[in-house]
Amino acid sequence: MPLPRLISGLSEIASGHDALICDVWGVVHDGARHHPAAADALMRFREKHGPVVLLTNAPRVPEEVAAQCASYGLPADCYDAIVSSGGATRDELARRSAAGPLSLYYIGPDRDLPMIEGLDIRRTGIEQADIALCIGLVDDMTETVADYAGVLAAMKARGLEMLCANPDLVVHRGPRLLYCAGSLAQAYEASGGQVVYYGKPHLPVYAAALAAAGNPKKPLAVGDGLVTDVRGANAAGLDVLFIADGVHGEDVTPYTPEHLAALFARYGAHAATVTRALKW
Structure with a gap:
């Protein structure tokens, strides 16, 4: 497996993709406030390259996730749709209780x-x-x-x-x-x-996210969790941008291609590109 490429921002690879499937918690907000640089990157991608779908393992329906993101200051015009594990779970509960x-x-x-x-x-x-x-x-x-x-x-x-x-x-x-x-x-x-x-890394939620993005030909998954975001995207056949300054904390140190490749191997995951935090 080739070593991951360290990039300074999404702009370096954006032209090779026609949609983003982006994690939420740890990438666009930290559970208290949104990351302005991440919101800016999502907006710029939408303007120049294609739709942005937020794919989250939040145990809430998409409308609640949107309201929560808004309360953290995330602009609603930096994404096109939200797909959540909570939404998928509610759909299953509705099916089981229908009879x-x-x-x-x-x-x-x-x-x-x-x-x-x-x-x-x-x-x-x-x-x-x-x-x-x-x-x-x-x-x-x-x-x-x-x-x-x-x-x-x-x-x-x-x-x-x-x-x-x-x-x-x-x-x-x-x-x-x-x-x-x-x-x-x-x-x-x-x-x-x-x-x-219900949710990442399981394939059905990726199918829902890709459908929400219009079934793009060259989607890019963005996330900070190797078990959920990266392994799920790998299984779904998506290119991946790994956000290093997230849930894995000090495990990403030293921040070198060689160390990150070893970290990925430990989790049975792979990302072609890595950046510290999502920005343009």
Whole structure:
């Protein structure tokens, strides 16, 4: 595998692509404020080269993701569409509850309950549930995966299938690194539990993102997560721009093609180009 090329900005490679499939958290915002240079890069790409689709593992429907991005100051005219793991999860819940009430054990904060609003779903305890929905930790600022050992053991004893609305393992919120739903799902799988994931790195969400972009011929995926963004894009056959100053933190040091190639190999991923942060 050739060494990755280090670039200073998106402008160096933009002309070779006709659409962007761009990660959100860690690339265009940090969970507290948007990155102006990233927004500028997305705007310039839209003006000169093609559509921009934001592809996120946020466990929220696209309309909620748009509202959240706006609250962080991200201009709405820097992208064309949003595809989210939350949207895909809600579609599946709608399908499963179409024939009658679905009893569901919910894991996540109350702020994400809109995921199930308007559906024929009844929240229950573990003993009464048909399935479990994991959106995230109830309080991701203070809790860890270890706090859910008893919950996961009880779910496993019932043989409950878990739907994971956010395959991300961790995420930056400002300077802090917090656990996501994917970490709980990973622990549940490790105990022998069954998990269905919605979002990156799984292929269906890439098909949805490419359709939202008009099925481009030369799309470029942009992201900072090697397990989700990069491996998912690799599986979908997309070129990748890896954002180094993101979820992998100090693992990208030293910032050299040789070290990055070794890091990619460790994760079974590959990106042809790398930049520190998304900018034009």
